[in-house]
Amino acid sequence: MITTPPLLDPRLQERYRQLVMDHLSPADQIAAGLRGLPDVASAMAHTQAAYRFWCNESVTLTQLVQPLLLAARESIPGACRDYALVIHDWSRLPYNTHTRKADRVPLSMTKDRGYDLQSALLVSDQGDPLAPVYLGLRAADGVHHTAADAIEPAPSQLDGLAPVMQRIEDLGWTKPVVHIIDREADSVGHFRDWSQAGFQFLVRADAEPKVMHNGSKKRLSAVADELKQKQRFCATREVIYHGRKAMQWVAQTEVMLTRPARPQRADGKRVSVPGPPLPLRLVVAEVRDEQGEVLAVWLLLSNLPPQVDAATIALWYYWRWRIESFFKLLKSAGQHVEEWQQETAGAIARRMLVVAMASVVVWRLQRQTTPAAGQLRKLLIRLSGRQMKHGVESTGPALLAGMWILLAMLKVLEHTSVAEIRHLAHEAGLLDLEQARSP
Numbered sequence: 001m002i003t004t005p006p007l008l009d010p011r012l013q014e015r016y017r018q019l020v021m022d023h024l025s026p027a028d029q030i031a032a033g034l035r036g037l038p039d040v041a042s043a044m045a046h047t048q049a050a051y052r053f054w055c056n057e058s059v060t061l062t063q064l065v066q067p068l069l070l071a072a073r074e075s076i077p078g079a080c081r082d083y084a085l086v087i088h089d090w091s092r093l094p095y096n097t098h099t100r101k102a103d104r105v106p107l108s109m110t111k112d113r114g115y116d117l118q119s120a121l122l123v124s125d126q127g128d129p130l131a132p133v134y135l136g137l138r139a140a141d142g143v144h145h146t147a148a149d150a151i152e153p154a155p156s157q158l159d160g161l162a163p164v165m166q167r168i169e170d171l172g173w174t175k176p177v178v179h180i181i182d183r184e185a186d187s188v189g190h191f192r193d194w195s196q197a198g199f200q201f202l203v204r205a206d207a208e209p210k211v212m213h214n215g216s217k218k219r220l221s222a223v224a225d226e227l228k229q230k231q232r233f234c235a236t237r238e239v240i241y242h243g244r245k246a247m248q249w250v251a252q253t254e255v256m257l258t259r260p261a262r263p264q265r266a267d268g269k270r271v272s273v274p275g276p277p278l279p280l281r282l283v284v285a286e287v288r289d290e291q292g293e294v295l296a297v298w299l300l301l302s303n304l305p306p307q308v309d310a311a312t313i314a315l316w317y318y319w320r321w322r323i324e325s326f327f328k329l330l331k332s333a334g335q336h337v338e339e340w341q342q343e344t345a346g347a348i349a350r351r352m353l354v355v356a357m358a359s360v361v362v363w364r365l366q367r368q369t370t371p372a373a374g375q376l377r378k379l380l381i382r383l384s385g386r387q388m389k390h391g392v393e394s395t396g397p398a399l400l401a402g403m404w405i406l407l408a409m410l411k412v413l414e415h416t417s418v419a420e421i422r423h424l425a426h427e428a429g430l431l432d433l434e435q436a437r438s439p
Contacts, residue, residue, distance in 0.1 A: 003070055004016050089118075090117065092115075094110075094338060103140040118143075118145075120132065121133070138154045178304065186301070188257050233250065239287060243389075251310070256279050358400070380403055
């Protein structure tokens with residue numbers, strides 16, 4: 001079932017529902033526009049209606065995010081055991097050849113121009129993606145985001161995290177929130193701010209910064225080496241690393257962050273900002289192959305309580321890749337957002353929230369455990385015509401492809417009987433081809 005934004009009028013609610021269904025399909029890089037279902041009388045009229053929706057300033061991002069927040073709220077009690085994980089990340093959306101997008105900005109240190117996307121994805125503490133709960137696009141006029149109707153000035157990436165964290169905390173979920181962020185968030189000043197605000201976080205750290213450990217200053221990499229020398233690592237679980245089986249090994253210790261923060265000012269200079277000592281847990285996670293060779297090392301800093309064991313913390317960070325899968329659904333493996341022709345950040349953000357709801361529909365089906373859901377997943381994979389890796393039941397892009405074919409079939413069958421379809425196929429010679437191919 002597709003929930004519609006409650007504050008929209010009935011006509012726009014129906015348009016939203018139709019647009020979500022239109023995006024229950026992977027797009028093509030050279031044709032990233034909408035695919036109208038067979039009940040649409042005119043493809044041009046359908047495209048014009050979608051264009052009016054994307055450009056309708058009365059359709060706000062705070063309205064369009066409501067179905068996502070409702071999906072998150074409804075999913076948490078059944079999907080989350082003890083905690084709700086929120087994974088924060090950024091992704092560049094380059095539109096170098098889209099010169100009619102006048103509000104593009106330079107992206108990072110590259111020559112690309114486009115928009116910066118900031119996302120917060122809710123994931124259960126069992127590893128299931130549930131719903132994006134925040135989206136923001138940085139454009140020339142500021143940040144277009146789902147937490148307020150006003151376009152706000154663009155802060156730095158890390159300075160912009162605390163307001164997003166607070167807005168997520170204020171949603172009043174039934175499970176405590178853990179914010180998970182990759183290595184770009186390794187900032188002692190922000191750690192202090194987040195701890196003071198009461199946020200629980202898990203961040204991948206760099207190896208070079210020094211911490212206090214057992215009474216002396218050491219680099220985090222030296223602390224990890226010491227844990228290995230003292231044989232503090234324990235094998236925790238089998239994982240899949242770059243498509244092959246491996247084992248995760250984990251060790252932990254307490255460290256103290258005493259160094260001053262070094263924020264960068266607007267003029268590019270850095271200043272030292274001292275702060276109180278901050279005790280954190282260091283969890284060192286290694287991925288090793290069957291021969292014991294280390295394939296990957298993660299140095300994880302967290303202020304989570306001791307009740308959450310080190311193996312769980314390492315597993316939660318392993319699930320950070322769920323947001324990369326979401327980005328893949330937005331990009332090359334799904335909707336090809338970087339080919340969209342909408343000409344403003346606001347229009348792209350509206351369409352992105354519709355796509356996010358389509359992703360929620362897929363994830364909801366993926367985590368359902370009923371026999372009927374299992375049969376439906378198998379049917380959709382068959383309809384998609386895609387091959388799965390050994391042991392993989394389904395993927396998001398494959399389910400999207402199958403959903404589109406199923407929806408199209410159902411729409412056609414509302415107006416055309418199976419006998420009529422078989423007759424038309426016979427007239428076109430398709431049935432003859434199928435019979436010739438059969439053994």
